[in-house]
Amino acid sequence: MRSGADVTSLEVGGVRARALSAASHILATRGPEKMSLRAIAESAGIGTTSIYHYFANKDELLLNLALMGFRDLRRQIVRFQTSPEYDNAMQASARAFFDFAETHPALFSLMFSERLMARHEALREAEYDTFLAYQAAVEADERMPAEHRANAAFALWALGRGIAAIMSSYPDGKLPPDVAERIFAGASYLINHPD
Template sequence: MSAQQPNSRQHYHVGNLAEQLLSSARSMLEEVGVAKLSMRALCSALGVTATAAYHHFTNRAELLAQLATQGYLELAEELNEKAVALPVEEKIRGFCLIYLNFGRRNPALYQLMFGPELEFEQMPEHLLNARQQAFSRLELMVADLLKQTPDSPDVRSAALASWSYIHGLTSLLLHEVLQRPKDISDQRIIERTLTGFELLFNAYAANINPA
């Protein structure tokens, strides 16, 4: 653990222990990964008793759910603030780049948000709502492009396809499955892959609607 982690009781203040637990857990998550993030290690880093910590988070699963909720809310806020101002012709590329940059800055948090640690059936309502907020940013962008209402079937389908694409690309890059040449930027990768989709869909359209 890095020297930046708190490690004594002098860092503990009764009034904001919940915030300290989340902040420390967020840092620890990025340092050691979700598998090694434990309530015991967190309490030791903050210099608090397990009893005090469990007063705010009854178990590790509740702590992880709160971290993921925080991540989704931050992602939704970034998409809302940055993507909404993009011109129409830049919305798809810009949205994808904002999303990818979020994953780049928060790799462990991103993997927690979409990983197996959080089972859908066990997700608390606040986590489900935060996830929907992030997805709704994408729906609004797609609705604007298609000039339809956000709740239309076409918007829902296109938004799901878009999220599948950028999530897949982000995961491939974070796990280094997709090797990126050093001289190729993330923006260029997005442009290339979107161009690839355009070629594929044009060929598909030509085959099902021959002249």
């Protein structure tokens, strides 16, 4: 038999996780404008009051989605670095970044939201932790002089943030195919020819 503390922690995780899962689905399928705490509660099959127990407001829920996004992106960057499919860790990390942007455009835009970044230090820290995983791959790349690797990592990350800003300027968060092709082809060239 479980103790009361065990049951409570499972319930907390369950309700919170269901709310975040529903919010993630709404964000991906309908966009942030259609996301309300009521819609999330209905989608998750929980009461609105339950959501307010775990999230003070919609902004806090969006923050938590963005934090989860950075954790997922960081894991993807690290996982891709060990994939034999790529010639080097820098290329693998960039592919992880761009794959995440392409497959989760609304979440990607949310993660790099200027409004959320400006308000929440935790989000800036999550981005920095994710950047460090990317920076490690760039600094391990011996195709460029060691003294330029750290600066190259920052510049390439800034390129990724710029792509996020461009994506968020489109209503559905997706780049038109011709724009996406040009951006990703140019970024790929820069990453694969660093000398």
